[in-house]
Amino acid sequence: MLKPRDAELRDRLSHANLFVTGTINQQPNDRADSPADLIPCFTGIHSDEHLEELLDLIAERLYLGSIKQDEELKLYRSLTEAMLNVWQHAYGLEGVIQGGGRSLGRRWWLFGERIDNQLFLAIYDRGVGIPVTLPKKYGWESIYSVMDSLGLKGNHDTNMIRAAIELGRTSRKSGRGGKGLRDVHRYVEENPVGDLRIYSNRGEYRYRSSSGVSRSIVHKRSLIGTLIQWNIAVPQGRKVDEVN
Secondary structure, eight states: OOOOOOOOHHHHHHHHHHHTTTTEEESSSOTTOOOOOOOEEEESSSSOOOOOOOHHHOOOOHTTTTTOOHHHHHHHHHHHHHHHIIIIOOTTTTTEEEGOOOEEEEEEEEEEEEEEEEEEEEEEEEOHHHHHHHHHHHOOHHHHHHHHHHHHHSSOOHHHHHHHHHHHHHHHHTTTTSHHHHHHHHHHSSSSTTTEEEEEEEEEEEEEETTEEEEEEESSSSSEOOOEEEEEOOOOOEEEGGGG
């Protein structure tokens, strides 16, 4: 994987410690020198790895070290449920194998940035993708039933993402769990300017809470894995430039 050509984007990704010598970083990094509005790259192979450190860093930088219990709980749940998607949909039992036969295990990468009063977070994995693992988790009968109810035709990658969200909704109502994509979607719905984007293989799903409208795109090339990006509100009056 090469670094992007755009100088500003390359600089931001460099500060995020996402890349090392042009490849995705596989180790936790020193985060002391990154800008105050940036949540630099965290990476792990367990769904709750580095979670406490990540929450502490967000509280220190964006909440001036004092975060309300309800705000911390919402942040905690959105992070854990996004990470849970890695375990639900990303990898097979053996993990993904990169070039050269090197296994990454169930590895994920997460970083974020504050823009105005919104914290944008993104989590990425290089797994087989939602379209591959969804039938193994729920079975084709359940998937086709959901697609019929949504008026979707064809089991291309985008429809499989939408089916995964809806199956999470129905599982939650039936008391069979339902965490993951559906709950991340719910937190975005509760944000007046929420913006959710889910990319998995060749599929892309977008939702904006301001309009309540979602749209889907099928790309010609695969992302190779899954990327989830969402945002949560940071209370007004807590300025990034007041930190440090």
